[in-house]
Amino acid sequence: MIVDMTVECTSHDEESLAAPFVQVGIAYEGGELPGYLFLVDDSGTPRPTMIYTSGFGPTRKEGYSVIGATALSRGYNFLVYDGPGQGSMIRDRQVPMRPDWENVLGPVVDWAVRLPEIDGEKIVQFGDGLGGYFVARHAAYDHRSAAIVCNDTMTTFYAAYPHVPEPILELVEDDRDDAAAAMLDELMAQSPSIRWALRNGQRVCGVASAVEYIRKTAEYSLTANDIRRITTPALVLEWEEDTVFAGQAANLVHAMTAPVHHLVVRDADVVPQKVFDYLATTLQ
Secondary structure, eight states, rough: OOOOOOOOOOOTTTOOOOOEEEEEEEETTTTEEEEEEEEEOSSSOEEEEEEEEOOSSSSSTEEEEIIIIIHHTTTTTEEOOOTTHHHHHTTTTOOOOOOOOOHHHHHHHHHTTSSSTEEEEEEEEETTTTHHHHHHHHHHOOOSSEEEEEEEEBBBBBBTTTTTTHHHHHHTTTHHHHHHHHHHHHHHHHHHHHHHHHHHHHHHHHHHHHHHHHHHHTTTTHHHHHHHOOOOOEEEEEEEEOSSTTEEEEHHHHHHSSOOOEESSOOOHHHHHHHHHHHHHHHH
16 A cells, blocks of 8 residues: 655756646666655555656646646545656757657556556556657557546647658658758748757757658558457547647547447546546446
């Protein structure tokens, strides 16, 4: 039983967490993934548990404000972690992101199901942004979760963030790296957001150039076979005004053979309510 639920918040990553939590280390490839575990109470009672997977930019602490606080109020434990390429894993340990996230979430679930406070039959995966891809990829190869929630998700991350104009993409695909790099430099000079996305992409993927990062994003794609392998019930949230991954959530839904509920979202404030309404039915 975990008894320490009042760990003092001592770091910048922790100071904005408003509820008691336990800092945890999850065994992963000879090291550990850092995480926070929030328990509903200290009774030791097995409870349904939501595992939050972030995406391209956020750190693990942000999951609490997105869905964690609501999870606790609804009787769910909440586990959030930094995987490769995320938060302290890239900042402090220089472990780059990887597309085969079943090899990341698998160890997280292995760790979670051993805790008496966690009901192993009622584990829910929540993936945000690129985390939606990670959760879907995991679900294709690991069927232990009771449900998955993919928020603002995609079938492919290829050349999507930032959006790479077709003329530049053609240069990348033709291995004309110098010409592609020159055009990307122009885009970065014109747009701070594009500059951030390309530089952050290089950093989290552990590559030396923007061109290499664009090539790397092709690996973050769900094949038709991946999607057919998913058997876990799924809630797919699609943002009505999404311009980055427009249409991709719908593409995922249409390709799935597992039970799936597709919801178009206009207001972020309704997401927690919709998610837990869905789970109340699905986890019966």
